[in-house]
Amino acid sequence: xxxxxxGLVGPALLVSAVLFCIGVAGVLLRRNAIIVFLCIELMLNAxxxxxxxxxxxxxxxxxxIVFFVMSVAAAEAAVGLAxxxxxxxHRATVDLKHANLLQG
Amino acid sequence: MTHAVFVFFAVVAVASALLCVTQxxxxxxxxxxxxxxxxxxxxxxxxxxxxxxxxxxxVYAGAILVLFMFFVMLLQLRHHDSDIRGKLGWVLALGVxxxxxxxxxxxxxxxxxxxxxxxxxxxxxxxxxxxxxxxxEVARSAAARGAVGxxxxxxxxxxxxxxxxxxxxxxxxxxxxxVLAKRRL
Numbered sequence: 001x002x003x004x005x006x007g008l009v010g011p012a013l014l015v016s017a018v019l020f021c022i023g024v025a026g027v028l029l030r031r032n033a034i035i036v037f038l039c040i041e042l043m044l045n046a047x048x049x050x051x052x053x054x055x056x057x058x059x060x061x062x063x064x065i066v067f068f069v070m071s072v073a074a075a076e077a078a079v080g081l082a083x084x085x086x087x088x089x090h091r092a093t094v095d096l097k098h099a100n101l102l103q104g
Numbered sequence: 105m106t107h108a109v110f111v112f113f114a115v116v117a118v119a120s121a122l123l124c125v126t127q128x129x130x131x132x133x134x135x136x137x138x139x140x141x142x143x144x145x146x147x148x149x150x151x152x153x154x155x156x157x158x159x160x161x162x163v164y165a166g167a168i169l170v171l172f173m174f175f176v177m178l179l180q181l182r183h184h185d186s187d188i189r190g191k192l193g194w195v196l197a198l199g200v201x202x203x204x205x206x207x208x209x210x211x212x213x214x215x216x217x218x219x220x221x222x223x224x225x226x227x228x229x230x231x232x233x234x235x236x237x238x239x240x241e242v243a244r245s246a247a248a249r250g251a252v253g254x255x256x257x258x259x260x261x262x263x264x265x266x267x268x269x270x271x272x273x274x275x276x277x278x279x280x281x282x283v284l285a286k287r288r289l
Contacts, residue, residue: 019121022118024200028196028200030188034134034181035127038130042121056151056153063153067159067270070160071270074277078277082280089287
């Protein structure tokens with residue numbers, strides 16, 4: 001039996017906002033490229049929670065968008081980690097302090 | 105009862121997200137992010153999105169974070185020195201995130217009735233009822249067709265073109281990842 005709990009929508013949006021802000025703080029605070037990517041994943045997840053919560057009020061389209069966000073996250077992780085890998089080959093570090101040139 | 109379970113998952117999600125951001129070791133950070141994702145999957149189920157919760161466990165915790173873990177193991181990173189930025193970084197991070205949170209905290213009062221009232225006060229805003237079916241209909245369609253069927257129907261009718269574009273995006277990402285990561289093409 002599917003649950004329907006409109007009372008949870010507001011608190012869920014608050015949790016999503018808190019998680020998004022933690023992700024923003026992490027991106028600004030850390031220099032390790034892998035942890036920056038993890039924080040981006042955290043932000044995408046927070047947005048997914050928003051879509052699920054609001055989708056409970058306005059229809060199934062919210063949940064459909066969650067799948068698109070997930071596939072974009074998968075694509076972003078694959079390409080982003082490949083970029084970090086090629087930076088690592090040149091610099092032997094994933095510290096973004098050392099990735100300061102636009103040329104290889 | 106539902107509310108207590110929700111509070112539990114929410115606290116676990118926020119606490120493990122904080123730990124993820126502050127861990128020095130990338131492997132530990134990935135583990136904490138997995139805890140966040142699993143508790144978010146619990147919240148999805150509480151909100152009636154069972155299929156999205158299952159996908160969250162399978163795709164996010166099971167595939168994407170395993171890719172991260174594989175990557176960290178592949179690079180054999182050492183982590184003796186901290187990579188947290190200096191004082192300016194703390195000020196910037198706490199300032200920006202705090203300001204954003206103060207703005208977004210107003211979402212806590214978001215209820216269906218309040219949204220309906222705000223829309224009736226500003227009728228030039230798009231009426232969500234015209235675009236999307238209403239909440240009761242969501243619950244009814246989930247009850248009639250099950251959690252998967254209720255999601256599949258809009259995905260393969262209304263959202264068919266974005267769905268196909270997603271597969272093109274994934275193909276581009278595969279090719280791009282191979283081009284970037286391969287030493288010599």
